[in-house]
Amino acid sequence: EAAPLVALGAEVERHRAREVVSQAAGALFALLRSGGWRARAAERVLSGRFEGAELSGSADLVLEKAGRAGVLDLKLSNARRFQEKLEGGQALQVALYAELAREGGPLPPTGYFIVSRGELLTVDPGAFPGARELAGPSMAETLAAAADALRFWRDVLARGVVASRHEDLVDASARAAREAAGRPAPSAGPGAIEPSCRFCDYGALCGVTLREVAR
Numbered sequence: 001e002a003a004p005l006v007a008l009g010a011e012v013e014r015h016r017a018r019e020v021v022s023q024a025a026g027a028l029f030a031l032l033r034s035g036g037w038r039a040r041a042a043e044r045v046l047s048g049r050f051e052g053a054e055l056s057g058s059a060d061l062v063l064e065k066a067g068r069a070g071v072l073d074l075k076l077s078n079a080r081r082f083q084e085k086l087e088g089g090q091a092l093q094v095a096l097y098a099e100l101a102r103e104g105g106p107l108p109p110t111g112y113f114i115v116s117r118g119e120l121l122t123v124d125p126g127a128f129p130g131a132r133e134l135a136g137p138s139m140a141e142t143l144a145a146a147a148d149a150l151r152f153w154r155d156v157l158a159r160g161v162v163a164s165r166h167e168d169l170v171d172a173s174a175r176a177a178r179e180a181a182g183r184p185a186p187s188a189g190p191g192a193i194e195p196s197c198r199f200c201d202y203g204a205l206c207g208v209t210l211r212e213v214a215r
Contacts, residue, residue: 002017005017020115020116021115023118024113024115024116024118026118027118027119028113028118028120030130031113031120031128031129031130031131032063034129034130035065035127035128035129035130036065036066037063037064037065037070037128038063038064038065039061039062039063039064040062040063040064040069041061041062042060042061042062043058043059043060044058044059044061044062044101045057045058046058046059046062046097046100046101047100048099048100050096050099050143050146050147050150051147051150051151053150055096055100056100057093057096057097057100059071059072059073059097059100059101060072060073060074060113061073061074061113062101063108068105068108069101069102069103069108070108070109070110070127070128071094071097071098071101071108071109071110072110072111072112072113072120073093073094073097073110073111073112073113074112074113074115075112075113075114075115076114076115076116077114077115077116077117078114079114079116079117079119079121082112082114082121083121083134085112086112086121086122086123086134086136087123087134087135087136088136088188088189089136089137089141089142089145089188089189089190090142090189090190091110091112091123091136091139091142092142092146092190094110094111094112094139095107095110095139095142095143095146096143096146097110098110098139099139099143106140107138107139107140107143109122109124109127109128110122110124110139111123111124111127111128111131119131119132120132121134122134123135123136123137123138123139124138124139137189142189142190145186145189145190145191146189146190146191148186148191149186149189149190149191149192150191152177152181152183152185152186152191153177153191155180155181156177156180156181156185159180159181160180161176161177161179161180163176163177163185163193165193165194170193170194173185173193174193177193
């Protein structure tokens with residue numbers, strides 16, 4: 001993303017990028033200082049197990065305060081999307097980072113820091129003074145929902161049913177999964193059958209459309 005900024009003729013974009021990064025850094029520093037946090041590591045590699053699965057990933061920023069960890073994930077923009085993830089209990093990425101960074105005791109507080117706005121979004125009340133605190137499931141609740149969804153879909157797959165996320169087949173997939181598992185598929189949060197993300201216009205490059213529920 002940064003490479004085009006060094007091209008000839010990109011002076012305006014380069015200047016704007018410097019302004020955004022500078023302002024975001026100042027906002028982030030102020031948030032951490034007001035909450036008594038300090039940076040422990042950037043791009044910290046975290047690994048562990050979740051419901052029997054081996055997981056690893058790089059957390060953008062691992063924090064520390066009085067021996068307690070915190071985890072922030074930095075996103076360039078699209079604050080609304082990440083707000084919806086937190087409010088809808090779908091912020092599995094930061095929830096898993098919190099689980100992997102846990103050092104005994106409760107889950108570390110987490111949040112999304114939106115660089116373009118210099119704003120921190122979180123569902124952990126009081127953890128980050130100055131952040132925008134959203135009403136949504138806790139990270140513990142998100143993880144519990146993810147664990148239940150993982151068990152559900154493992155059961156469904158073991159019975160030979162593969163659900164389609166094609167928007168015309170979501171209902172049929174939910175019925176087939178329910179018949180296979182003997183209980184309803186998750187209707188919200190991690191593991192819910194939803195149409196493809198539509199984050200970009202290149203769905204053909206990152207997904208396969210099944211024309212029917214596979215058995």
